[in-house]
Amino acid sequence: MPYFATYKNVLLAALLLCLSLPLLAKHTPEVRCGVATGFPPYQFSIDGETTGFDADVARLIFQRLGKAFQFRQESWDLVFNELRFGDIEVIAGMEVNDLRTKFFDFTRPYYYRYDVIFILEDNQQIAKLEDLHNKFVSGDRHSYIETHWKELGTLYNFRIIATPSKEKSMALLKAGKIQAAIMPKAVGLYLARQMGIGVTILDNPDPGSPVAFAVKKGNSELLSQIESTLHALIEEGEVERLYQKWFPHSSTKGKPDSR
Incomplete structure (x- = not known):
């Protein structure tokens, strides 16, 4: 009889555990990870699926x-503000600068981006x-180039306009509605290939x-969980392997956008 009672108790405990697991899973919060739209090959989407190196x-x-997680993919300004005001927990692939360190804590860097100024290849006037x-240039707020121009006092020599995405900037450049576009080198080269247009780099400071x-x-x-895992993945060469997938013949250890 005691054995039977113990067996019943074990069965009852197992049954309760099985019933509670879905509830625990249901109430375990997912980490919401912000990524931007229109920022290939780092952060973009293909047929509605979030993709890119970051x-x-x-x-x-x-x-x-x-950890269970979900991507929150929106325009960069929305993603930025959702992290700042608490709607998401983390952003993948954010450039580190003095302004942002006032609001956010960062892991170690896992690669570098390089902002450049693109013009059309056949533009003989620039x-x-x-x-x-005094020409129209699509900007890239908080970029090194615009920050550098502010420091030099030359920012207002250019007619800087904001666009909702890098694709829009490149489309405006293609259409001749702007004369230059500031964006990360890899992004501009990727978009130019996708749009079938010839571009050249005017300045790369x-x-x-x-x-x-x-x-x-x-x-x-x-932060500690992501940092320790990122460190391990870097040491194991996994981050470099993914980088090679998106940027063949480049390296996170050198100039990532130097192709």
Whole structure:
């Protein structure tokens, strides 16, 4: 009789555990990871699926952590503000600068981006930076180039306009509605190939901006988890392997956009 009672108790405990597991899973919060739209080959979508180098690294990190997660993919300004005001927990692939460190904590960098100024290849009227004075240029807010121009006091020599995406900037350049576009080198080259247009780089002053994962300031637990996992993936060569997938013949250890 005691054996039978014990057996019943074991069965009852097992049954209760099976019933509770779906409820636990249901109430386990997913990590919401922000990524931008229209930022290929780093962050973009194909047929509605989030893809790109930063997205691949994020997937690998959360798989290694065993954490449920979902991508929140929107325009960069929306993603930025959702992290700042608490609607998401982390952003993949954010460039680190002094302004952003006031609001966010960052992991170690896992690669660098380089902002450049693109013009159309057949534009005979623009040969040097001064030729863009009083011309329309699509901007890239918080980029090294615009920050550098502010420091030099030359920013207002250019007619900077904002666009909702890098694709829009490249489309405007193709249509001749702007004379230059500021964006990361790899992004511009990728979009130019996709749109079938010839571009050239007018100026490339950027020494490189470190790129990392960002969490809201003070979220030390999540930051520590992502940081330790990212460190392991870098040491194992997994981040470099993913980089080679998107940027053949380049390396995270050199100038990533130097192709």
